[in-house]
Amino acid sequence: MLIGAIIAGIVFGLYYTLVGLGLNLVFGVMRIVNLAHGDFLMLGGIAAWWLFSSFGLHPLWSAVLVIVVFVLAGLPIYYLVVPRLLRSRDSEMLSLILFFGVSQMIEAVTTIGLGATERSLPPRLLGVGPMILFGTRLPKAWIFSAAASAIAVLLVYLYLYRTRLGTLTRAVMVSRDEALATGIDVNFVSAVAFGISIALAGVAGVFAPFILGSITPNMGVAINITAFAVIVVGTLGNPLGTLLGGIIYGVSLMLMQTYLSSWANLLPNLLLIAVLLVRPEGLLGRTVRRA
């Protein structure tokens, strides 16, 4: 039972890495918190549901489509909102409020358009029956979603460390001002990072029906707390730390659900507070706390 919980935890952890990764990328590059991250995830899920129920499109194709559409949608959203926000006095703080507004708008539009009902996709789409992994029986849909998450994380890694634009992105992460001074088009680099970020949320949304069970228009807030817990445990602004945070989160969630199931919902909150108080820079980070 312990081994089973740990294996399932790692599988879930890979998925939670995907959930948090986009949020962390935006924080790392722009030092703002996208509180609408969970709502972009929800939109990805709605898109997958709509594409399947209207056109019978397989979720894997939906995922590809969602990536393209969300990256393209992210660019105008960035240019519309973020540069102005970054000029303000306390952009980190104000970003929380601003993106809360964005999240309210998304939630309202989705509810007006589709109603507040739960939506899900049949798990058989990602393979029938369980798969045995190290002696633990897990639904194939879980394994599939975790594998897709792992691929997405790998692609982000390759983007950041093996492409020119990725190198520029990391330069902006280190110092926005110095990057600007060396002639990097900071706004374009950030806009692409923003697009990638919401595309990652969208892909996580496509697989959300299989891992989380269903999609509802108001799921965003809970997802945000989870995503924030994952990236704070990992280290804010360090995309690779997210993998560590995701796996720690997934494993501890599964252990809680196995041994103390009625208290499992407490976990993201307590984990978040504990890490912030004991080690606010995250497990991999350098000191960030001031006065």
Add this chain to the structure above:
Amino acid sequence: MPDTAAEARRRLIRRVVLDTSIAAAVVIFMGVVRGFYSNELMLFNFVVFLALAQGLNIIYGFTGYLPFGYVGFYGAGAYGFSLVVMHLHVPALLGMAAAAGAALVLAVILLPLLRLSGAYFAIASMAAAQAVYEVVANPDLEDITKGPYGVSLSDVFAPAFSYYVALAILAFALLLVVWLRNSRFGMSLQAIRDDSVSAAMAGVSVVRGRTIAWLLSALVAGLVGGVFAWHISVFYPDTAFDLSVSIFATVFLLFGGATTLSGPLLGVFILYGIYNVIGIAVPQYFQFTYGALIVLLVLFLPNGLVSLLTRRGIRVP
């Protein structure tokens, strides 16, 4: 040359009189209007948000900490009140003391959060409020808190009396802000907010100042939560810990303008007024307008409505 010390003193007194009369006018208005308008629940909610916005003003306006989980104190107050009334059958006013106590205890437990700054603090306080909610609403604790099934306090139900208690709490919150705006302590808090290192160098006790502001702010929310439980008398943990309570209070505060007395009042009267006109009937349209308003506000008027005047050098009470 006029005597500058006496001049300054007269100016201070004028300000205090002006601020206090605004506070008194609001409280009297909310008391009088109850005689003319039959929808008492709506008026009560106005009082609740007027007080919460000022309570949040104490911590955000004067120290710069923005607790997204401010509702945690409100819920703690509501449950502090409910638990002693349900289990010990004490009179309601004693229950209010328990509400204040519960919020203060939670505030003391959460004091270490003040070591965090900016977004970290905001999110951590939100997580803390969620954690308290998960404990209170846990089905395993049904014998104590009634878990997710909600509490019913019909024994102490007293809509008229509790409305006036809520008014008294509103008056308390308003006077706290008047005091902070015109006192040495309030000035030192603003100094800490603007530059904590310089303030500490000038001999201001940073930790003490922040702690007092945090406790006062929590106290206001706890009292409001207690009187909410008393007035409503049947509620669920989802209502008492509804995150939109903090969000509403935050938006009202920012819309009007923090650190002022009249800003949060304007925010509540305007925005909550609009909410009551269109929000109840079609909540989604309101939610959309509201979200759009927040986005525009942050982008174009980050210091609130009153900054239209303060920007031109006009002092706003």
